[in-house]
Amino acid sequence: MSLRGAIATMPVDDVLEWAARRAVSGRLVVERDDVARTFWLARGVAVWETSNVPEEQLGQILLRSGLVDERTLADALNERSAGSASFGKILVMVGAVGETDLATILTTKIREALCEVVSWRDGWFDLDPAEPPAGGRVAVGVALATCVDLARGRRDRWIAIRRLIAADGLGFAIR
Template sequence: MRGLSGDFSTMPLKDLVAYLGSRRVSGTLRVTRAGVRKLILLREGQVLSASSNQTREYLGQFLIHMGHLNAEQFAQAHAQQSEANVPLGQILVLLGWVSEVTVRSTLQLKFRETLLDMFRWEEGEFSFDAGAVPQFEGVEAGVELMDIHREGEFRETAWQSLRAAFPSGSAYLEVDESRLPELPRAGSLDATLVERVREGLSIDELVKTLHTSDFLVYQRLYALYRREAIRVVNAPPPGRVRPVASPELEEKVKDLEVGVVGDESQTLELIQAAQSHLENGNFWDGEALARRAHEQAPTPETEALLNSASAALLGLLRRRMLDTPQVPSLRVTAAQLKTTRLTTPERYLLSRIDGKRDVGTILGMSPLGELDALKYFQSFVDTGLVQLKPR
């Protein structure tokens, strides 16, 4: 495909990600907004690298917030990185301070957050240059663009719950010490959050001081809120300490250019719920929950669960739409379709419906994966956009 360029007022990043991901493109995506610059390298629809000039999106920050690295270790690794000109992740693995599995999962989190941060941008410009991307050293990590797109859709719903609990970023919080589930790891994002809440910082100040994404801060606060370990108060608590960033750490981290994904109890709940749905034959919800669990905390267990759930759902959808060829037809007019809010992949599939081609034929023409395409068709049927008739 040729290069693309534009701005988010005409093509939001969410739609751009779906467009590029569905075509499994390779190339370089550059995004800018008000001094913020991001560079994304893609290979066959996967993010291989995501860099930014925002301090909070550097690998070192993620590792520190997740409790995998402390400031002293970071300083030593950074010094060695400067001398050896080797990626930070590789240095940490060689030193034995962080495992390769942890570096890989943290890089994947970093890639997701670098893009998902832009899903809420209403302004900004982008350019995409198609072509091969260079090989680079270091720990290999990749994230499917379509997985990031699905995560973006999930977050749209998640933000509703987060904003219901915390209506304003200017709100202050209070800790109920008796309801803290356990002492978080020293230096982790949870530990720092609780400490800074005790100091009387507002939510906006927490985001700014911690140099991390607002979603991760709100997500962790919400986990504590659900346990009633924190509550919103209208005024700063007595003895409030004004926020002070760590200049030493900030200076060291900002030289690098290259979270907690979710609490363990929440991941376990997702796994158990997914298994329950799968055992009861509800493959649709089981697959969705398994995917969410794996995206939140990728482990061999969640990967195996997701593979099993995906296979079960794919088998079900094949029986419904492929074993006996089904011909889709639109149940709405072209004018109604134009006013319907749809993603780029959805519009692509709907545009291939002519009342003659069956689902299998359309899948053969589509760049989408079989499971993703069948899920879209099932959603078309469920929402009344499309009806299926056996050939």
């Protein structure tokens, strides 16, 4: 069963709560303005997340954290295009990052992306039943029910912050 709608009508936390209670497996796409996040769910647990925001992509996160350098990143991306293993799994196989470290980063990435979309007041969601793509991935899982509780606790703070910092591209200068 598919579930689609406007976030203004059915907030994302309600969608996630519904999916958790029913142990849904599928693909959840959440969009607002020019940002799109896709979550893969397996029996009410988020197991994978992608975003069209370059700074939120795994390679950039690993680069900023200092876990990989640009050359290692480029080599892993080239290897990925030649095979079927996931980018993260390739980094583990070549020894660029440990599987435990990668699992921690992926879990944090999923959790934070879920919390972010819960703070959205407008946009669209689309949940279609499906099994997550097969492939050599580092296994992670974020329980939707736990994440909804965390996100609801953060939501009021995020809304207040966004009133003060309205644009994602806004920067700060020290004088």
